[in-house]
Amino acid sequence: MKIVDSGDTEEEQEISESNGDDWLGIELLDGRLRLVSVQSDGSVKILDTPGHLHSLLYVASLEAAGWKALVQELEDLINSPKSAERDLHQFFERNPDFLCGDAYEEAKSHIVLQRDSDGPLIPDFALKPRNPNALCDLLELKLPKAKLLRVSKNRVRLTSAIMEACAQLREYQSYFDDVKKRVAVEETYGLRFFRPRMMVLIGKRSDYSASDLRSAESDVPNLSIVTYDDILERAKARLRRR
Incomplete structure (x- = not known):
């Protein structure tokens, strides 16, 4: 699994997709930053609830x-x-x-x-x-x-x-x-x-x-x-x- 942000290049994203990696990303949803998983088929799963803090990653809201x-x-x-x-x-x-x-x-x-x-x-x-x-x-x-x-x-x-x-x-x-x-x-x-x-x-x-x-x-x-x-x-x- 790869952690990504907006700084990753298109080439890096294509390489990861070709390797079948899932992606961890941060997306702005309803005014809050949310932790999401981007699957190799392009689907997105929300991994957290607004009040949940992960042991590996803390998502600070806007x-x-x-x-x-x-x-x-x-x-x-x-x-x-x-x-x-x-x-x-x-x-x-x-x-x-x-x-x-x-x-x-x-x-x-x-x-x-x-x-x-x-x-x-x-x-x-x-x-x-x-x-x-x-x-x-x-x-x-x-x-x-x-x-x-x-x-x-x-x-x-x-x-x-x-x-x-x-x-x-x-x-x-x-x-x-x-x-x-x-x-x-x-x-x-x-x-x-x-x-x-x-x-x-x-x-x-x-x-x-x-x-x-x-x-x-x-x-x-x-x-x-x-x-x-x-x-x-x-x-x-x-x-x-x-």
């Missing part, structure tokens, strides 16, 4: 290569002092899987919550769970360079950036106390809300001790703080599983 490039793009954005919230929002808008993880199937950007007297409320992202019986949650973006904690009189507290995000999220959350507004949002976007979980993506967990951060988080028990290194590590873990 999807994995693309995900690796996106992880690097996000890491560059996180580490760049020039990155604005708009840049990060646009990245997650194009690549919602980074926000969704295993719990959510969709991250919908900038849904509009209409109000009668005041202007509309526009949260950064609405997260739709994979479980069709579960309710949606809300996520607000802040910068990776934003501080999470401050020390005052020997006590660790959350910063004003987080408290501001919490105030925004509480306003969004209270919007859904009105059943008519909940129905209107579901009819417009297909999203079901009631007392959504409040999440803020901000800063880097690695800049603080775990105990200090846990202690400060207890000041706002209904707020879930997600950091950019949390998102990055989850994305890298997914890459390692591929």
Whole structure:
């Protein structure tokens, strides 16, 4: 049996065919690289399933290569002092899987919550769970360079950036106390809300001790703080599983 790729010449292929050899090759099928066996009569057999790894040959999918490039793009954005919230929002808008993880199937950007007297409320992202019986949650973006904690009189507290995000999220959350507004949002976007979980993506967990951060988080028990290194590590873990 001979292993071939696109670099083999036509003469080499003809010689192998004349010797009755089977060929091992890699073919692009439905956006994935697949291991195939090319028989001497010209027929092709698929030797693997998309999730199967061979002991002799590991076939890396194009999807994995693309995900690796996106992880690097996000890491560059996180580490760049020039990155604005708009840049990060646009990245997650194009690549919602980074926000969704295993719990959510969709991250919908900038849904509009209409109000009668005041202007509309526009949260950064609405997260739709994979479980069709579960309710949606809300996520607000802040910068990776934003501080999470401050020390005052020997006590660790959350910063004003987080408290501001919490105030925004509480306003969004209270919007859904009105059943008519909940129905209107579901009819417009297909999203079901009631007392959504409040999440803020901000800063880097690695800049603080775990105990200090846990202690400060207890000041706002209904707020879930997600950091950019949390998102990055989850994305890298997914890459390692591929």
